[in-house]
Every structure is written in C-alpha cells, then in structure tokens.
Amino acid sequence: MKISSVIEHLETIASTAFQETYDNAGLLTGDAQWECTGIIIALDSTEEVVNEAVSKNCNLIIAHHPIIFKGLKKINGKNYVERTIIAAIKNDIAIYAIHTNLDNMIKGVNGKIAELLSLQNLTVLQPREQLLKKLVTFAPLEHAENLRKALFAAGAGKLGKYSECSFNIEGTGTFKAEEGADPFVGEIGQRHEEKEMKIEVIFPAFLQDKLVSAMIKAHPYEEAAYDIFSLGNYLTDVGSGVIGELAEPIDQILLLQKIKDIFGLQVIRHTSLSGANVNKVAVCGGAGSFLISAALASHADVYITADIKYHEFFDADSNLLLIDIGHYESEQFTIDLLHDILKQKYPNFAVLKTEIKTNPVHYFL
Numbered sequence: 001m002k003i004s005s006v007i008e009h010l011e012t013i014a015s016t017a018f019q020e021t022y023d024n025a026g027l028l029t030g031d032a033q034w035e036c037t038g039i040i041i042a043l044d045s046t047e048e049v050v051n052e053a054v055s056k057n058c059n060l061i062i063a064h065h066p067i068i069f070k071g072l073k074k075i076n077g078k079n080y081v082e083r084t085i086i087a088a089i090k091n092d093i094a095i096y097a098i099h100t101n102l103d104n105m106i107k108g109v110n111g112k113i114a115e116l117l118s119l120q121n122l123t124v125l126q127p128r129e130q131l132l133k134k135l136v137t138f139a140p141l142e143h144a145e146n147l148r149k150a151l152f153a154a155g156a157g158k159l160g161k162y163s164e165c166s167f168n169i170e171g172t173g174t175f176k177a178e179e180g181a182d183p184f185v186g187e188i189g190q191r192h193e194e195k196e197m198k199i200e201v202i203f204p205a206f207l208q209d210k211l212v213s214a215m216i217k218a219h220p221y222e223e224a225a226y227d228i229f230s231l232g233n234y235l236t237d238v239g240s241g242v243i244g245e246l247a248e249p250i251d252q253i254l255l256l257q258k259i260k261d262i263f264g265l266q267v268i269r270h271t272s273l274s275g276a277n278v279n280k281v282a283v284c285g286g287a288g289s290f291l292i293s294a295a296l297a298s299h300a301d302v303y304i305t306a307d308i309k310y311h312e313f314f315d316a317d318s319n320l321l322l323i324d325i326g327h328y329e330s331e332q333f334t335i336d337l338l339h340d341i342l343k344q345k346y347p348n349f350a351v352l353k354t355e356i357k358t359n360p361v362h363y364f365l
C-alpha cells in the first residue's frame, strides 16, 4: 500500500480544503508514492515520535499538529522543529498532519470529545459559510439519470443526513450546430429543439473541478451547458466546535468530576460555579477561546475547551461555565479517533498509537 492511499482515505473524511487559512495540514515530509511500512499516530510529531517510528519500522507518522507551521528559513537543528524535520528526512519518514480540517468536521476532534461526554443532538457550534456551490446542467431526457448518477458519484447532492439530492424540471433547449460541429442530435446549420431535463445539485466548493469533469464525461452533448452558483448557505456538518445536550441536566460539580475522570485530569481551570444544573454543553478541543462568544450566543450552559487566558475567563460573564482542561488533554482522544478510522479501513495493517506522551505542559501538585 502506498502512503498516497492512506492520505486519500483520510481526506475523504477530512479534506484539507476544510482547513483554516492559517493552517498547514497535509503531507509535510516524505513522498506520497513511498510504499507504507506502518503508521504511527500522535498528536505531535516530535523528534521522539520520529525515533519511535524508526524503531517500530513505520515510515508514516500521522499527527494532529503540523510540525511545520510557519515558514522555515534555515534547517540547522537549532530548535525542536528543525531537529524533527532533519530526523524525518534522514530516516525517510513521512509526516502527515490532519489538523483544523479534522477539527472542522462534526465527526472529528470535537465529535470524539462529545462522544466521550455522551452528548446528544450534536450540531456544529459555528458552521462555516460559503463552502457550498450549486451546479445546474441540462441533458436530453433519456440521459438525465445517467448524468445524475455521475454527479452523485462525484460527491454532489449531499445535504445533512441525505444524499442523492437534486432538483429536476423539464423544458426545451434549442441549439444550432455550426459548421465543424459534431452534434449529438440535430443537423448542421439548423436550429434544433430538444426536450431536456434541467438538473440542479449542490456540492462542497472544493469538489468543483472533479464534479465538472465528471459531468462533462457523462454528458452526451459535445458542448455541455452548465452554470455554477456560489451559495450563502452553511455547510452544517463543517465548522468550529460542537454543541449538544447531556442525557439529563446535572450538577456543575458532578460534570466537573465526570470531565476529570474521563480525561484523566489532575486539575481543571473554570469560572465560578453558579449552582445551577447544566444541560447544554459546547466543546472545542485545543485553543478555543475564539468560540466563547459563539458558546454564549448559543445559550450553552458550559463550554469546555483549552488555552483560555485570564481576561477571557471574564468574557463568560457568569452566563457560562467556562472550563479549561488543557490543550493536550482536550485533544488526546484524537489519537483513538484516527486509529479507529484507519483500523476500520486497514484492519490487517500496522496502525499504532504513539507510546510517547508529547504534552509539553506539566503540573507540580
């Protein structure tokens, strides 16, 4: 199996097109055409993880955080980023990062946290907009189904829990084939009228090239007529953070205890306890203070995230129980998530979880 196959599979689950603009997800070192000898999954691809990969004969590290995040101008080994890159290149280790693209999927980093907390009725806290487009094309009636099938196969027509969504209406198309044309129907130099089906489908914007070539391939006409529209709709399964409900409202202290147990925490930082029961829980693994206002606007009782600064705790304004469980701690189960995704696809392949705890933060208790 080539490394490219593993990457292709991961990108059907979290396309790099869904990463944030500042991010650097994707293949960072190595060659996708290499034969994959084994996979190690980690949150951080540190030098130690590269050494672990070498010792376990795995030439692919799948990490959540991209080790190359900013531009590198020199690679001399003077810091941990440069040393990791040098070690990876010297040992022919490919490093692939699946970062904010995995954060942004409802079944990604945050969906996993929500699953551990048994949250129900899960939705994205801050859905992304302008990620959807619409394709409209026109086909002779008897070719419409064939075209619809090709569009669906290329990824069009997915709407929440529904697939193969399209809108279809019959009408009449006209065209006159000019000299040199090879018309599917009609005569050269004469205007032809054809009963056609107008087919409309939505699709995630990043699939546009794939979809247009699939449509042109399946279309019987020499010149397929089509329109593409940008939509203002939200892609409801993609965006930052998630929000859901507990099975039943519970006491704040009980929730804190539950979080402590599930995530194996030594300490939790949080805003003052109001004594009210909590039910609606917003979650964002990693640095999530940018979603405090979205959590407030969605009337969450609790927002669980990490990397909250002193002044940001004030932003909760006693309307929200703001909980900081630590960056590594909040994202630790992403390793299990990726392991499950890969083991499901490649049950007989060496897919290992790192044995190194890469958390750089320690607590003196």
Ligand SMILES: [Zn+2]
Residues within 6 Å of the ligand: 065, 285, 286, 287, 327, 331
């Ligand atoms: Zn993170």
